[in-house]
Amino acid sequence: MTFYPLFFDIQDAWRNLFRRPLRSLLSGLGIGIGVAALIAMLSLTEGAKRAAFEKFSSLGLQTLRLEAIASQSEKGESTMNLSQGIIQEDAVQLAEWLGMRGKIGVFIKKEGVRISAGNKEVKATVLGVNAGWFAAEGLSTTRGRLLYEGDIAHQENYCVVGSALAANLQVEVLSTIRMENHVATVVGVAARKGRLLTEGTGLSSVDFDNIVIMPLTSMPFPRVVADRLLLDGLVVSLEQAHESSVQFLAEQIRQILLDSHRQVEDFHVVVPLTLLREAEDSQKVFSLIMGAIAALSLLVGGIGVMNIMLANIAEQTREIGLRMAVGASQARIISLYLCHSILLTMTGAIWGGVVGVLVALLIQQFAGLPVVFSSFSLLVAPSFAVITGIIFGLHPARRAATLEPALALRDS
Amino acid sequence: MVLLEADKVSRSFRIGDQSSLALSEHTLSVQAGEFLVLTGPSGSGKSTLLNVLSGLDRPSLGEVRYRGRSLADMTQQEIARLRNSSFGFIFQTPHLLPDRTVIENVELPFHYGCPRSFSEIRRRCLQLLEYVGMAPLTSRYPDTLSGGEMQRVVFARALACNPEVIFADEPTGSLDAENSCKILELLKKQTANNCSVIMATHDPGGIFYGTRVVRLEKLHANV
Structure with a gap:
């Protein structure tokens, strides 16, 4: 097995991006916004998570x-x-x-x-x-x-x-x-x-x-x-630091004190571990909302990429016919246009990543919210971009590959 | 030796509810080293026959065999490999990739065939460009070439993988007399190397280059 065909298709797809640079840039816009939202969201939630952990750890989780x-x-x-x-x-x-x-x-x-x-x-x-x-x-x-x-x-x-x-x-x-x-x-x-x-x-x-x-x-x-x-x-x-036993003991202690205080609750019991879990739960809701926004942006971006890919393929029909005439198999045509859509989404992901980091830093600067950039958040965004490129590039790529070469060559 | 055979091949296209016959039943065989000229009026099915013979299109009825093996029995992958390694194509309009230089366009078939070293590919392509008289223009882009120059680049590309059959569809259709003559001479030369040429043409001058001429008649069939 050789990687040469893939290398050639990537190189070919890369050149394709520069045939219409503005179109390529704009088609990556949705993906870029999605990735920026994803990175900013992950950095903010990670920051909030760490801050909550530090806060409740200082109180002692045990x-x-x-x-x-x-x-x-x-x-x-x-x-x-x-x-x-x-x-x-x-x-x-x-x-x-x-x-x-x-x-x-x-x-x-x-x-x-x-x-x-x-x-x-x-x-x-x-x-x-x-x-x-x-x-x-x-x-x-x-x-x-x-x-x-x-x-x-x-x-x-x-x-x-x-x-x-x-x-x-x-x-x-x-x-x-x-x-x-x-x-x-x-x-x-x-x-x-x-x-x-x-x-x-x-x-x-x-x-x-x-x-x-x-x-x-x-x-x-x-x-x-x-x-x-x-x-x-x-x-x-x-x-014991097990959550259920901590909560059980907290309730028992509260009851003992209530009994000795004639049912007057003149004290309050704070369980840092429970507070940490509550903070994590509320962050999960925040993460879900932000994740949904990021996913929607990626979806919209993916649809944009698919449209651009379909337009590119319509423009390059004769070229596809030519590639088939000189021996390109359906798999190679799919590979070429998948590489193209992945590169489109990747370029969106790169500038989206930079914008996401800047947005998160601006939020930290002006809103005072803690921000943490984890390697996970910086890896997950390009990964989503590649997945989006594959999902939304597959249909145009298949359409290109199933063109009849004779008809494609006759396209005007 | 028979390289290519068409056995009662016909091709019709469906347009809405109607079916239009583009090629009526044709049977022919092509020998190695033969220069077969397909001629006839527009709409007689010359291009359709070329497409069917080369595997760019499939016949509605009948069978095409290459070296005795039916193309209908081959997978898409096998047909693609056949086009890459055994067939060469020259079209009326010279199809070249606009963002590739002359030499990169000639190299294109190698990228879809068996892997070879870059230096080997480059050497072969330079030889071919030299052969067609395009060596000084290897780094030019297609939009800076004349029609005749482009067609010679296409010709070099068609020869890239040492094809056994060259399919030429009106190769001189967009060229002046001088360039037409050059292309036809180059095609004729290939038959000396046992390469078959199947050329569809209107050009009366082109007919004289053929070792055999098949005339197709215009169809008026709507089925």
Whole structure:
């Protein structure tokens, strides 16, 4: 088997494109628009997918997050007399119920606290946590150590500071910092982790790099109601990451808390894995709509290519007769005109690809939407163009190949 | 040796509900090296007979045999191969690909036949163009050539694959006397190499080149 005939047909088809360059350019217009739409759509959906993944990954796909909210009765009156929100006893109860299935981290949060060291002062968030919180958040240190159970039990005035805060205050391990009227010793500097991306989740945000983390027991700003320490939230880190088990446990935890809070839902449970799935589902709808638009453009473009091919064949009837007279078989005529239609769609795909990338970059620039160009999206567009060329070129090519040579030669 | 035979071939065309007879029953045979001239008035079926004999068209009735094998028994692929390797064609209007140079037009049959090296194809085509007196114009495009020059290029292309039969349909129809004479001389030369020539012509001068003349009569048949 030799590829020479195919090479010759491609070369022949390529020359054919330049017989009527404007016609060739215009016939690829529909395909180009389709490919541009396809690339822009795939890049946008890939960007949105990655952004959603990064966002929910930052919350931890193996975690559940609970935060206290001020609950309201149906009449809008406060129900604080019924339940005080999340309290330490809730965390103890959940930890016992959870057993080996996961770990619970608890926290109290105070934002906008003036922190000073030496002559430097900044505002930052102070978190009071238990020892399990570090594991639940996956936080580690670059210098020094984390807070241990002993620090919590002995109400030590120790703290771990975020990397940015440590840099701003120029503090090191064993430095002393002041939080308004309270003093604590830095025992560790946390590794860079960034901010919890909580937009749209109902959770409050935390910047782990600009934070002071203290033992829950020595937290300078506790909220105590009726001798009970009120918590701002819980982070449950689960051993199993299977979606159904995560959702099941989330529902169980919600039910346990509702029971202990007299059916007052003064907290909300956020399951990042579920949020990720929901975001993916809504992106699927977007992808489907955009995909349909791109497919329609390719369809219209394909029909345009077919029309141009039929016009070309009508013009070249005598030439087809001549090729048959000198020995071109039906297969070679089909090959020639299929190559022609594929080249037409490919040229459309090339400039459509460039336009698609530019459109996606412009959307990123002006609309601020994330865009990711995957090799898949850059490969799928030319592939669709080739498929469109084959599908819509087949009928004209077959028509050319089935011409009677004697009649074709007589064509005027 | 009989190369080509037509056995009671006729050809009719259907136009709407009517069938028009273009070629009535004809039987003839062509020997190797024979120069057969088909003559007769317009509409007598000379071109139709050439098309049927060369496999460019199929007879409505009857059979065409090449070296004893019926064309009706051959596949489309086999007929295409036969046209490529054993037949050469010259038409009244010189059909050339407009976006190909003279030499590329002569090379065309090689691209549809058995693969050969580029240098071999080029050498053969240059020889042929030299033979027809077109060597200085190999890189010209058809629209820059005169009718006679174009017909000589077509002639070179017809000889490209060493055909056993050359079909010439009014090859001098669009040429002046001098160019007509050149083409007819070239055709005549081929018979010396045992190549058969079947030529349909109106040209009274062309008849004298033939070793045999078959006259077809005008048909008025509507079936």
